[in-house]
Amino acid sequence: MTTQNSILSLPNELIAEITVASQNGDDEKTKSELILSSICRRFRDAVISAPELWTKVEMEATSERSVNLSQLYLERSAAREVWITLRAFGVGDVRKTSGLLQLTPHLTRISRLTVASDYFLDLEGILDIFSNVAVPSLRHFEVVKEGPGFPDSSYRIPEDLFSVGAPRLSSLSLSYCSTGAPGQWMNSITHIDLKNAASLTNGCREIFTDITSQLPLLTDLNLDMSRFETMEGTGISSRCLTHIRLDHCGDDTRALLDILSCFDTPALSDLTLYECHGDQISVLFNSDSTQFKSSFSALASLSCVQKEPEPETTQCKDNEDVYPHYQTIASPPIHLFPRLSSWSLINQCFTARMLTETLGRNSRPWPLLQTVTVWPLGPDIDAVYDILREVVQWKRESQEAVPKLRLSQSLFLREYWVENGVDVELVEAFT
Incomplete structure (x- = not known):
């Protein structure tokens, strides 16, 4: 085997190591796949021909540079399932960021979706593209509102989110937000993490009842108890729950x-x-x-x-x-x-x-x-x-x-x- 062929044929072990190293990077300057693709033509050809290295897509929704880089990852990941992280911090109007629309052709291959924003920024601009759609490969969904938050002002996720179907969705994590009205996409949830005043449909005081009625298949529960003043008259009844973590x-x-x-x-x-x-x-x-x-x-x-x-x-x-x-x-x-x-x-x-x-x-x-x-x-x-x-x-x-x-x-x-x-x-x- 020639040197060029050995470089162009990356072993699975090396691909795994590069992927882990990339996930530990804070920005594009420390991501291994970007660094390797800039060394020389042979390395560039080898890295680009390994779609596994491009499946973790991180987009700052108010940054055109980040949007363009995300488009590169989406193209190079080919038909592989992808992890998508969408962030909106600082100034900027998410609704005017046309780059979000580039995700539309790839909705069917998103397996993990994280949406994060400043507490004072509106999330609708990001989540609009996930309304009235199907996400057949989605397994984990996370929404994080960062910054000071209060139970009576937490963000409500749109009711038509994933309304066409999310049959494989099993894991949900929420921070400073609620799901609003129950949706069909919640029926298959087995793992849920509710922290920082997060709730399901009716706020913190009804969270125990909601978990019982809305999540029939739940096996793993992480629940932040810091917002509960009293549990009197409430309770969780489940024949499926096997793992519980209670915080505060x-x-x-x-x-x-x-x-x-x-x-x-x-x-x-x-x-x-x-x-x-x-x-x-x-x-x-x-x-x-x-x-x-x-x-x-x-x-x-x-x-x-x-x-x-x-x-x-x-x-x-x-x-x-x-x-x-x-x-x-x-x-x-x-x-x-x-x-x-x-x-x-x-x-x-x-x-x-x-x-x-x-x-x-x-x-x-x-x-x-x-x-x-x-x-x-x-x-x-x-x-x-x-x-x-x-x-x-x-x-x-x-x-x-x-x-x-x-x-x-x-x-x-x-x-x-x-x-x-x-x-x-x-x-x-x-x-």
Whole structure:
């Protein structure tokens, strides 16, 4: 094979690497396919003849330069499915940007569509071309309004969006906007992410009811709880939901209990709670059937996460004067989560106490628990390490199974684990 032919025939592995490198670029100056196509004629011919490299189209809708570059990508991607990102930021009238019309012949091959704009810019100018059309290849749709937003002023997506059909659409992500009236294109949604005051048809207060009635096939739900003042009289009932992530679970000690009591999701296997607190976990774990009426009989994984704790949060530790509502956990919450096999505590206050009370010498066995993930707050590392050692020793003395430990680096590097043959795994990041 000649040098020219070897260049012109790019291997699939190289195409994949170039594509990943390009996706990490911020603009056309750092996109690998553009850089390679400008090196020499042979590289240019080889890169242009690989349509896989041109399937990620990013257009700033108010920039003629960006519009022209997008047209180049659309041409070179040939008949491949494409990812389209449309942005409208700063000044400019989107309606006067004729470049958007160039997307019309390619609507049938869009597999992923992201639309983003300043909060104060109108999105209709971008979304007009998706009204009264069919998008048969579309799988993921995302709308992001950036900037300050309020629930009563969130943007409403046009009711005739994708009205001719979006049969393969399964994933929807919204920020500071709602879908207005329900559309047929929502019937096939299995994954939904609602954040920053996003909602479906009737605003935040009716979001639970809307999810139940409008998304019959939903399996994965990411929901921002920060706009919910009360959940009284609301609830989500679903026999399909298997994965739920709730963000901003409130500050009241009963907030977590009240939120989870709204869910009737017997198939749920994975639950992640972001921005919850140790005292809320203790209230939840101590609740009985009169307080906690939801069904989580299939739940296998529970993660309790503080993403970026405030400095004062790291000082609470066991100070009952500051946090007087922590309740000693009487026993593992087997009655709430009978099939739980994985439990994660990330940046949680009271981690040492919770581990002692659920896994320690005086606790009841947690029969199905196989994996415990622990990422303690800085001031608590030594206390958590001591408790985990005690748990391992006690389990072995009692001839009980020692759960696998997934640990932050500060805990993982302790020599005790290697010396005593403990099954440990390093957790390098938790997002």
